[in-house]
Amino acid sequence: MQSSLFHAVERLLPRVQTPSRYIGDELHAVKKCWDEVDVRFALAYPDLYDVGMSHLGTQVLYHLVNDRPDSLSERVFAPAEDMESLLREEDIPLFSLESRRPVTDFDLLGITLQYEMTYTNVLNLLSLARIPLRSEDRDDQHPFVLAGGPCAFNAEPLAPFFDLVCLGDGEDLLPQVIETYRRWREEGCPGGRDGFLRRIGRHRGMYIPEFFRPAYDADGELAGVQQVEGERSEIVKAVSRLDECPFPTRPVVPYTATVHDRASVEIFRGCTQGCRFCLAGMVYRPVRERTPDQVVNLCRDTIANTGYSEVSLASLSSTDHSGIQEVMQRLGTEFSDARVSISLPSLRVDDFSVEIAEAVKEVRDTGITLAPEAGTQRMRDVINKRVSEDDYVRALRAAFSAGCDTVKLYFMVGLPTETDDDVRGIARLVRLAHDVYRENPGSGRALQAHLSVACFIPKPHTPFQWEPQLGVDEFQRRIELLRGELPRRGLKFNWHDPEMSFLEGALARGDRTLADIVERAWRGGCRFDGWTEHFQPEKWYEAFSACGVDPDCFVTRERLREEILPWTHLHPGLSEKFLWDERERAYAGLTTEDCRRGECTDCGVCPNIGASCEAAAPLRSEDENE
């Protein structure tokens, strides 16, 4: 075991930008005694510290492991370019922040897969840590390399690089990994590395890629993903009851300003709104809420322990919490004189009320953020975004009368069945925002509108998983079409790079053949592909052609229902029939109600994983809401 790299790293700090990213001794960072625990877990986020420290899941798992007497957890992030060059020049291995030990000193290395465009960073982390990239090349002196997070539900493009992929809630999965590992080692590591993998593979949600092998038919099409070892032929995710899960009220408080520079409390997990494009809305089901009491207590404690002046009530759709009004009211009283503001990310257009506009200081400070996602009612029906133009106007009026003069709008182009009229509809809604503002220009200043347009990328495990993604040129054309229709003044317009979206599409719905391409692109120098200034599409195209793989086969090709999808053996619990029916309903322009307000939609999750939606209070139906 190597000793701490403390001084070696210290000598690098004067030579890098934002050295505070690497000091690792922030408020509430935990540094446990190395020799007093059985299991040492390195928790890695494959992006910069500034991004990774804004990820709530990282904070949750970090403290979950450190709260166990038998284990410790230390954080690892992707070093920025300047730090990476110094590490390579001075031959220093990638280190954990807390005790600055080489990652290879740890027993387990967990890497979260939040976003496909971090995949080359995953390889870069392994390389900087001096861990063989491929699972098959690792031996007893290397940590087991684990993945988790939403992208784990199609881990195939990275399958050869992971020993173990965990599907489901980390609160449930990680303790099982730690306990199984500890017992396996106490028994003298029976069966070697495979012995541990076989043992952990008996648990639900544990996917061991080397135990499965994709088979291809004569035409090179995927014929199946076969189980070659272990006991499970398909991997069903594991979930926990959120109201019984610990939540860290002493999160690590970064010194440097991170992407989300505030306290965050997860008020529920899962979402049953049923937006047909949304990966998170599908794979995190069912909905599990914390009670209003828990939420208020967690907010109070976190604010007291951190000194943050803002707390965000995090979830996929925060106004959907069954007790949100009670929570907002109680927090308003709780923090009335402590100068704490409350923010609600992912506000729903149809639920945005004057009360919320007034309670959420953010609306006054930084403006209202709305995500109608599509420009016409027809298009919104197709994607099951059940908001009307009236809802939109009402939300804007509420915000403007609360004094807001900035609006951020999120839309997508390239949705299934989209026509040029649907694209023009986006411009119409932008102009409508200006019109509504003119009726009631609260502050007297001109309205500032920000329009953000993403290219629609079909994701696995969603009703659109069979859809073709638009090609780069067609995305460009639609974005240009939209641009021509937009008001010239009072608007900032930005859109996702269609080339980046093309690659994201390939990685999202690719199979194991992409692993060689990811490795090749990384060897060619690709890093931080999600960052415009680092993205090098030509390197990726080179990698695809060098490996003889046509990316269009994964991206722009429509898939057939009878086709074997690369993620067919990985189950978030949804039934295939539900996804296909939802796709048919999309084409028929039919919406599907939230199962928490209306009938069960037979998505399959509750019976398949043996759980159910845990609302703290019954929800009103959508009719009662009006």
Add this chain to the structure above:
Amino acid sequence: MSERIRCQLTVGDRVRWLSHLEFLRTVFRAVRRAGIPVRYSEGYNPHPQISFATARPVGLSSDAEFVDLQLLRRVRVGDLEEHLDAALPRGFSLLRAAEVPAAAESLNSAINAARYSFEMPRESPGVWRAAAREFCARRSCEVERQRWNKPNRIVDIRPHVYGLDVSVTGDGVRLIADMALGGENNVRPEELLRALRALGPEGEESEHPLYEVQMHRLAMYRREDGREIEPWDLT
């Protein structure tokens, strides 16, 4: 009538890599955690009324960072010391707090000098003594000042360096320097080192890179007619 408390904070080795802005945020949050009734500015976007002396360069540890807190009401200074020190993250500490007159000049304009130490392992005391003597004998000594987003500029730091002392340590040299702080005369610690290096036999090309020098702020004070006034005694 507001209460104004002046605090002296230390910045330790591991956290000396914080930027000035990161340090401010650290203090804001510690003050909130400590429950100190700090006053906020009026207006649309209220700010806590906490003011600092001149920005500390990244990498400089310090025994003397000064902060003024404007409070809503009187508090016992002993309680404030205890609570704020406990609320500071590892690596920072509160050395002392004291009430100062509400009308006292701001830290930023009142304090105009600081004392630094530079620890230079493996370097030769003779060389540094000679360089310091040479520096003090000169009327001017120019260095190139690096400026953010602007072209470099040549500045004369000699008039703004008030005292130099070279001593021998177990493994090298310790330099103590008194220099101007803040405003137009400000001398950056690293500029003094470059100036002294340039006067030595090896010139600026030394085998020991400058980033290996451990720089530390020992004190901040007001220099007035050759006298030194401590921050506590400023009115």
